[in-house]
Amino acid sequence: MTSQAPEPRDLARWSSSLAAIARTGMGFTENLYERERYEEVLHIAADIKAAAAEMEEAAEIEREQDHFVQEWLENIGEGVPGYVTPKIAVGAVVGNDDGEILLVQRADSGIWLYPTGWADVGYSASEVAVKEVSEETGIECEPVSLISVIDGQRMGFSRFAMYMLLFHCRATGGELRTHPLETSDVGWFGPTSMPEATAGASWWGPTAFAAITGDPTPARFDPPRDNVWRT
Structure with missing residues (x-):
């Protein structure tokens, strides 16, 4: 064989x-x-x-x-x-009272995604989520729950070792605005009105909208593989 x-x-x-x-x-x-x-x-x-x-x-x-x-x-x-460890990215699935999700369009690629950023020293992971949402969108929010801890390399959206911590957050105020360097557009979207160029929505979309509409699932994580080096 x-x-x-x-x-x-x-x-x-x-x-x-x-x-x-x-x-x-x-x-x-x-x-x-x-x-x-x-x-x-x-x-x-x-x-x-x-x-x-x-x-x-x-x-x-x-x-x-x-x-x-x-x-x-x-x-x-x-x-x-x-001691070399994976980089940590933090993402925020922010929902509003209309059951919509907050998305940003990345200025460098034109791709739409929930607000994300690298973990900063001196902040907890949830604080990074709140900070990134405010900086990238102008919206204020509060963390509700952890949705997932994902290995970016294993999922195929990172070429280097990286973990993504994805939080569900609830919008509490603020006004929509773009970041002068990082985002070219920002908006609220329902499950049937997502932009065509939304990255990875097939795997995170259902879980995100379930959390937003009050039907959360247990936090997702990558299960151990039978053969780490060959699968």
């Missing part, structure tokens, strides 16, 4: 995982021999990352493999600060 060739998404995930293990190891070890071995792993991870880009027939690769390695090496901390 022939084994199926890995997808570019798998190669990208393997590359990120190997690089994270090596960078974490370099952050903890003081042994020169071990540092050399970890750096060799970084070179292998860079080869995998470049292969993934080539398989996707991406535009010309901007950086050679050694540039990937140099970038990783420059972001190594010592001890616990050097």
